[in-house]
Amino acid sequence: RMLARQALATEPCLRLPADAPVSATSLLERSRPASHCRARPPIAAALRGTLVPGFGQVSSRWRTVAGIVVLGFVAQRLHASQVSKRDAREYYQQYVDAPSIHDASLYWGRADKARRQTDILIVQASTVWLGALAEATWYEWRLGQRLRFAAPVSPPDPSR
Numbered sequence: 001r002m003l004a005r006q007a008l009a010t011e012p013c014l015r016l017p018a019d020a021p022v023s024a025t026s027l028l029e030r031s032r033p034a035s036h037c038r039a040r041p042p043i044a045a046a047l048r049g050t051l052v053p054g055f056g057q058v059s060s061r062w063r064t065v066a067g068i069v070v071l072g073f074v075a076q077r078l079h080a081s082q083v084s085k086r087d088a089r090e091y092y093q094q095y096v097d098a099p100s101i102h103d104a105s106l107y108w109g110r111a112d113k114a115r116r117q118t119d120i121l122i123v124q125a126s127t128v129w130l131g132a133l134a135e136a137t138w139y140e141w142r143l144g145q146r147l148r149f150a151a152p153v154s155p156p157d158p159s160r
Contacts, residue, residue: 013037039144049133056136077125088114
C-alpha cells in the first residue's frame, strides 16, 4: 500500500497493464487520490471558457471552484460597469439641465469620472475572462501532454 501511495503521489494517473493481477489493480485504484486523469481537447476548454467565464476550468473539484470564482468576479465587474454607466448618463443629464456653470462643471466631472470607472471595470472583467480562458486551454494541453506519456507500467521485456 505504501509503495502504491508513493507511486501515485508522483504520478496520480498511473495505470497497470491489462494483464496485471486484479488485486494489484484494485489496490492501486483504492489508493488513487482524486485527480483529473483525462484531458479534454484544448479547443473544447477554449470554447467552454469563451461561452461562459470560468467554464473552461470545470474539470475537477478545485478547478471548478476556480471557475466559479472567475464567473463571480466577471459577473460582478460587468454588473458594476452597468451601474456606473447608468450613473454617468444620469450625471450627464444633470449637466445638460444644470442651472449654473458651477453646477454644470460639477456634473460634468462626475459624469466623466463614472464613464472612466465603467471603462476600468470592463477592462478588469475582460482581462480576468481572457486570462481564465488562456489558463484553461493551457492546462488541458499540458495535461494531455503529461498523460500521453503516462503509459501503463509493464514488466521489462526479456528479449531486450
